[in-house]
Amino acid sequence: MADPENTLVLETTKGRVLIELRPDLAPKHVERIKTLARKGFYDNVAFHRVIEGFMAQTGCPNGTGTGGSDLPDLQAEFNAEPHVRGVCSMARTNYPHSANSQFFICFDDARFLDKQYTVWGKVTEGMDNVDKIKRGEPVREPDRIVSMKVQADVA
Structure with missing residues (x-):
């Protein structure tokens, strides 16, 4: 059984993840x-x-990839966890210690990112919904996270 304190529930415009x-x-x-x-x-x-074939990125309050939260940037926590399908990892600038709020979910293996980006989670349910997210750079009329909660708070 998953630990509700360490499980995120994303309601997206394509379904639950x-x-x-x-x-x-x-x-x-x-x-x-x-x-x-x-x-x-x-x-x-x-x-x-x-x-x-690569990833879906989110977490920018401006919807453009240019913003973050008002909290300070994080020190990198690079680890040996491989960037494979379903892995959630932190987006950052070219500076390693610049992760803040943006993250991405891998559609496929992206092992060239290993040990250069911080892996912090993995999709355990709803990857089929992630697969349905509208593609683009930038995305026209993008899909959204409707709500994102810690499962322990949902009850």
Whole structure:
């Protein structure tokens, strides 16, 4: 049974997605995602960059990939977890310690990202819904996270 304190429930415009959080891999990143989810930060945020066969990126309040939360950027927590289908990892600029609120979900293997981006979770249910997210860079009329909550708070 999944730990509700370390499970995210995303209601997206394409359906529900459950993500298992991995505090064992990236405790500060998991804490940040949970903090922002509990503030409602991710609610109604667009999947602004979605590349076929690669990944769907979200978490920018501006919907453009240019913004983040008002919290400070995180120190990188690079780990050996492979970037494979369903993995959730933190987006960042060219500076390693610039992850803030944006993240992506891999559609397929993206092993060239290994140990350069912080993996913090994995989709455990609803990957078929992630597959339905509208593609584009930028996406016209993008799909969105309707709401993102920590499962322990949903009850």
